[in-house]
Amino acid sequence: MNILGKLFLKGLAVVIPITLTLAIFWWMAAGAERLMGSILKFTLPGGWYLPGMGLASGLALVILIGLLSHVLIFQKILHLGDTIFNRLPLVKTIYTAIKDFIGYLNPDKDSQMSKVVLVQLPGQAFQVMGFVTREQFDDLPFTPSAEDPVAVYMPMSYQIGGYTLFLPRSALTPIEIPFETAMRLVLTGGISQKRDSEAADSNHSAST
16 A cells, blocks of 8 residues: 555645646646637628637737737837826736736846845854845835845745845845746745756856
C-alpha cells in the first residue's frame, strides 16, 4: 500500500498541472466560442456559421485591438474608458489591480517587475526574495522615509498575496535570474529545484 500511495502521489504530480493548464485554456476558448459564436450566429446568414468560428474571431478581435492600440484616435477612446473605470468606486479597485498585474506582459513596456532582488532585513541573518515595482515616487501623495527608497513586492508562497515594502536601496542585492524563474521559486516555496537549475544554466549560457 505504501508503494501504491507513492505511485498515486507521483501520478497526481504529473496529472494535476497538465489538467489545470488545459482546463484554464479550455475555459477561455469555450468562453470566446460562446460569446463570439452567438454574435456570429445572429449576424451571419443561416447555415454559414461553423464550430470554431467564434474562437477564431475572438483571437482575431484581440489581435485587431492590439493593432488599433497604436492608432491615436483609438488610444484616446481607451483613455476615456480607462478614466471612466477609474472613477467608479468598486470597479476602480478591481480594474487597477488587474491592469497593474497584467501590465508586465506588455512587450512594449519596460516593466520594473523584471528586477529580482534579495532583501537583507535589519538585524536578521536571512534574506527574502522580492521584485522591484517602483523606484520613483514623485507622482505619489507621500514620500517613503527610507534613504534612497525602492518599492519591493514580496509574494507569499502558495498564496495569492504578498507585501509591498519601501526599503532603502542599500538593503537590496540584485540577482541575475529570470522573472518567471524567481516567481516560480517564491510561489512554490523553492521545491522546483530541477527546473530552476535548468533555467539558471540556460540563462548563464545565453549571457556568455
